[in-house]
Amino acid sequence: MGIYVRKLFAGPRDFVATQMNAYRIPVHRTPLAAMPAGLVLPPELVGKVFHDPSAQTLCSVGHRSEDEIDALLAASADEDFQRAVHLLQEAQSEPVEGGNKFLDASDADALFDDPQAPADRFRHVLSVLLPELRRRLSETTVKLQLGQATGLDAASADALLGTWLRALSGPGPLVLDFLADAFVGSDPTVAVTRTGFPVQFTALSLLHRAALLLSRPRVTGEELPWVMGYAAGAGWLDPATLPTARVEGASPLYRPFVRLLDLLALRAALPGGSGTLGAALAAGRGPGASGTASSTPCTSGPAGTGWTSRCCAPAPCWR
Numbered sequence: 492m493g494i495y496v497r498k499l500f501a502g503p504r505d506f507v508a509t510q511m512n513a514y515r516i517p518v519h520r521t522p523l524a525a526m527p528a529g530l531v532l533p534p535e536l537v538g539k540v541f542h543d544p545s546a547q548t549l550c551s552v553g554h555r556s557e558d559e560i561d562a563l564l565a566a567s568a569d570e571d572f573q574r575a576v577h578l579l580q581e582a583q584s585e586p587v588e589g590g591n592k593f594l595d596a597s598d599a600d601a602l603f604d605d606p607q608a609p610a611d612r613f614r615h616v617l618s619v620l621l622p623e624l625r626r627r628l629s630e631t632t633v634k635l636q637l638g639q640a641t642g643l644d645a646a647s648a649d650a651l652l653g654t655w656l657r658a659l660s661g662p663g664p665l666v667l668d669f670l671a672d673a674f675v676g677s678d679p680t681v682a683v684t685r686t687g688f689p690v691q692f693t694a695l696s697l698l699h700r701a702a703l704l705l706s707r708p709r710v711t712g713e714e715l716p717w718v719m720g721y722a723a724g725a726g727w728l729d730p731a732t733l734p735t736a737r738v739e740g741a742s743p744l745y746r747p748f749v750r751l752l753d754l755l756a757l758r759a760a761l762p763g764g765s766g767t768l769g770a771a772l773a774a775g776r777g778p779g780a781s782g783t784a785s786s787t788p789c790t791s792g793p794a795g796t797g798w799t800s801r802c803c804a805p806a807p808c809w810r
Contacts, residue, residue: 507599509554511616513587514623516553521578523549527569533562549575554583594619626670633669637695641702646712651701655719656731659697660690668694693735701730708755714765717772718751724776727751 526542526549536559540551549572555563563576587593598619602612630653638648656665668690669675677688685692710718722729728747754768761767 503603504596504599507594507602508596509556509583511594511598512554513591514593514627515591517583517587517591519551519579519582520546520548521575521582522547523571523575527567527572530567530569530572532566533559535559536562549579551579551583555580593623629670629675630666633666637669637698641699642706643702644712647702647705647710647715650712650715651698651730655715656697656701659694665694665698696735697733700733700735704728704730704733708752710755711765714758714769717769718754721772721776722747722751725750725754725772727754 520543523542524547525544532540536555539553539559540549540555540563542548543550560576560580563579564573567573594616598615602615634648634652635645637643637652638645641648643651652666653664657663658665658667660668660671671690674688674691681687683691705715705718718727719729719731722732726747727750728744732744734744758765758768761771
């Protein structure tokens with residue numbers, strides 16, 4: 492009898508801690524080359540647990556209960572599959588990333604330690620949910636409107652405003668400048684001018700310049716991680732460093748700009764295009780890449796480039 496009472500006591504708390512701990516349902520992954528031959532997943536887990544053959548991982552959408560883990564383990568005695576399921580169980584117990592954290596054990600205690608009416612419990616959950624929902628919807632609206640105004644596609648607007656361009660008024664992404672209380676909370680009768688809202692006008696100017704720079708050579712949102720993420724170390728122009736006001740005389744950004752154009756020209760010349768170039772740049776920054784020239788000549792180029800030893804031999808290998 493005691494064990495059932497404890498389960499009844501822990502049930503609601505476990506649900507909050509495992510099923511309401513994240514705003515976005517996480518997908519947990521563990522290595523698994525292939526599913527066992529003939530494996531049939533339990534019907535209740537179809538669509539919740541699956542295998543990704545490209546990444547060679549076993550995936551679980553959300554948290555799996557102990558009963559569901561036991562059902563997976565019972566589905567196949569294959570050692571690799573059993574190991575992957577155990578690793579999946581460990582992976583889902585890891586803390587939720589900060590920006591996606593919803594409720595935790597302290598919220599469960601607040602909900603169930605003392606007798607409360609259902610309405611009071613709903614009020615507690617909504618007090619956490621609604622501010623975050625408002626923030627996310629506000630950011631989405633700003634990205635959509637500014638993306639359309641500057642001619643950016645949705646992915647590029649999201650990446651620029653949410654990641655690569657930084658706020659002028661403090662730490663965080665540029666989108667926060669357009670959500671400042673002094674701006675969004677201003678009276679509708681107040682004229683929106685550069686004098687009244689200098690930060691927002693300057694932020695819009697930066698976004699506009701970055702959009703012009705990236706849209707002409709058709710840089711996509713998928714390419715921004717290496718176009719902007721590798722710019723500082725590689726020496727080509729980072730759109731985040733564009734001036735927000737007129738520059739008198741010769742611009743110090745001309746040479747980095749030409750280097751960026753050379754990079755994008757190489758993108759068009761490579762077999763596989765953007766994917767090949769991004770993979771080659773990532774390989775150059777991965778483990779074992781020192782960022783200094785080696786005296787040992789290359790014998791071949793990165794996979795997918797089509798470069799041979801004849802292409803690489805005259806130049807030292809960049810490791």
